[in-house]
Amino acid sequence: MFPEYDVIVVGAGHAGCEAAVAAANLGSKVCLVTMNMQTIAQMSCNPAMGGVAKGQIVREIDALGGYSGIVTDHTMVQFRMLNRSKGPAMWSPRAQSDRMLFARKWRNMLEEHPNVDFWQDMVKGLVIRGGVVRGVVTSMGLEIPGKAVVLTNGTFLNGIIHIGEKQLGGGRAGESAAKGITEQLVELGFEAGRMKTGTPPRVDGRTLNYDAMEVQPGDENPGKFSYTDTPPITKQLPCHVTYTSTQVHETLKTGFDRSPMFNGRIQGLGPRYCPSIEDKINRFADKDRHQLFVEPEGWDTCEIYVNGFSSSLPEDVQYKALRLIPGFENVKMFRPGYAIEYDYFPPTQLEMTLETRLVKNLFFAGQINGTTGYEEAACQGMMAGFNAHLAINEQEPLIIKRSEGYIGVLIDDLVNKGTQEPYRMFTSRAEYRILLRQDNADLRLTPLAHQLGVRGMEERMERVQVKEASAKAIERFLEEYSIAPEQINQYLESKESSATRQKVKLSTILLRPNINLDDLREVVPDLHQFLQAHTQECVELAEINMKYEGYIRKEQELVNKMNRLEEVKLWDTLDYHALPSLSKEAREKLTRMRPRTIGQASRISGISPSDISVLLVHMGR
Incomplete structure (x- = not known):
């Protein structure tokens, strides 16, 4: 019934979708197996992509030919560049997405790919002969043959949903858990563990009083994720901010005796940096309030995601506490928050390619490796997809170094250090973050994808070359153009910078604190005219390269030393x-x-x- 596929991808979440695309874009014939075709690329938790360090990952995925950035640009309802008050190494793009549009766009892009087939069924086991994976077996008893398999099971492996004292088998609200794979892998000698994650309640936005909350608008000049010609966002939906209180906390505490977290029913460790509301109250007892982000789920729905209120408390306790939050006095709840416990496999059992050490051509990606977050899952899926194709074609693997991308940092951390709790990426995990900025992911990684032969990279590579040449031209202009004191001193005084007594190069002016190119171009007509021929992206890149040249050089020297060990x-x-x-x-x-x-x-x-x-x-x- 089935042909022998080059790569079989199990699971169609963020990791599975990127794995399928990555292998297919290198020429592999791919079968994407999912339990439900209606939930492909479902945003199970927060309807957002990016954030601190995660935004850098999405841009790296895009630079390598992945689809997460493109899908986000097509479906975002709000865009913000986080950490603008800090240095450019910390700038992190984040977009609020339309949940339903996001999943639909992903499915459309997958269906348009000639190398991707689909099968709706649950995979209950692997076909392994002589230590090599040969395919998968489904719950219908069908065998799908394949040369390589990528497992991206998310939270579905023996998943249990916890709401107060209730326990439901499932990998997500309303969906069944996957059984059979863990047991087979353990029998083969794999080490397995349990982890926990959670999600907050969803509420009816029509019942909220937004006047009692702080408005959090998108950026005035919103950016995007993809380096391709995706459409810019022209209108945005606001998010809102509100806070819990001591009264809210006391109400939540009345359910602690029925909490699966505190009475021992949940054995798995939860994410340290995204704790449930009851965990926050317990761990930070000195805090009178906690911030909540009130986030819309999309353009055409009144459903609201209450970010920061993740909970597994009984639904009646959640509801009572919600109604005590400013702006939530008349709230109606669509569904309660819940915790989910699931199997994972410590990632120290993997090669740097994400291939398992025990079974050849079997790859793990996403939450099965102990990570948390769409972005972390998506980049692992992409790397597993690339390397599955390369392995079956006996080609050199693609391994991104820590100095080349956050993707390299993440995989290196997982494989070499392992994780005892859900792993989340932060800028602080990267020792070369001045090199690994969100603005230069295409310069760093698109040449790798082009060399690899990823579909559609020719045009992207031309863009990279134009961007690089444009930034260098801007730098040369600034280094060669001299400006007289009478032209610049008034501006310098307005910036509380010392006046100059003789002609100076624009580049030396730019290096002063509080001076930026956007201001300079308003003062120097020749500069403004010159910069009009260049995109804002290239102007920003040139400015960063010049202002941080010394730091960039020092960091590159550290990379060169480390590479000698590599x-x-x-x-x-x-x-x-x-x-x-x-x-x-x-x-x-x-x-x-x-x-x-x-x-x-x-x-x-x-x-x-x-x-x-x-x-x-x-x-x-």
Whole structure:
């Protein structure tokens, strides 16, 4: 009934969709298997993409030819660039999306791809012969043959939904859990664990009093995620901000004795940086209030997402507490918040390609690896899809370095350090974040995708070359153009900057604090005329390159030093137990994880600098 597919992707969430596209864009014939065709690319939790560090990931996905940024641009209802008051390494794009449009656009783009087929069914097991995956078996008893399989099961593996004392089997509200895969993998020798995540109640926006809340509008000049010609957003929906109170907290506490979090029914660890409201009250007992973001679900719905009020308390307690929040006095609830507990597999069991160590051509991506968040899942899916195609075609894998992208940081952290709780990306996790900015993801990663042969990269590569040339032309103009004191001093005084007594280059003026190109172009007509031929994106890139040139150079020097360790390959046959100078912990972890390079070995938790010195001596360095 089925042909032999090159790549089978199990699950059609954010990881699964990007995995399917990535393999298909390299030429693989892909079968995307999902339990429900109506929930492809469903935004199960927050109807938003991006945020701190996550926005950088979405731009990196786009730079590599993924679809998350394109879909977001087509379906956003609001755009904000976060952290504008900080340095450009911290700027992070975030978009509020129309939940239904987002899923529909993703499905349309997948259906338009000639290399993607679909099958609606639950996968209950894998076909494995001789340590190599050969396909999947569905709940209907059908076998779909494939050369590689990418598992992106999200929260569905033996998922249990918790609402107060109620327990429901399911991977998401109204959807069944997936059974069979965990048990088979454990039997094969995989280590499994349990994690927890949660979601807040959804409420009727018609019953809210927005006048009692703070308005949070989108940016006056909204940006976008994709480097392609996606349509700019012309109108935006506002979000709102309100707060809990001591009265709200006391009401929520009346349900703590029925909370699955506090009475031990939930065993899995929840996300540290996105705690439930009851967890916040418990952990931050000194706080009188907590901020809540009131977020619209889309253009044509009154459904509201109460961001910050994630809960697994009984529904009656949630409802009573909600009605005590300013603006929520007459609120009607569409559905309560809930917690969901699910199986995951510690990611230290993976190669850097996201292929499992125990079964050849089997890849894991998304929450199955212990991560949380759409963006983290999507980038893993994309990398697993790329590497599944490359593996079955016996080509070199694609591994993004920590110095090349947040995607590289995330995968390196997972594989080499593992995670005991749902992993979330932050800018602080990246040691080279001045290099890994959201504005230059295309310069960093599009050449990699072009070299790889990803479909549609020729036009993108031309854009990158034009952008790079444009930024350099702007930098040259600023370095060569001199300005007289009478032309610039009045402006400098308005910025509380010292006047100049002689002609100076515009580049030296730009390097002063509080001086920016947008202001300078209003003062210097020749500059304004020159910049009119360049896009705002290129102007911003040139300004960042010049203002932060010293920091960028220092960070690049650190990267070059680290890359020397990355170039020292470790032999596949190296017997670490035969090196008595290594610590016992190092021998055990290096034997189990088999790092490819000295650099990768240095980032494994428990490997000390002295262990690295021993390896360097042994490798003749």
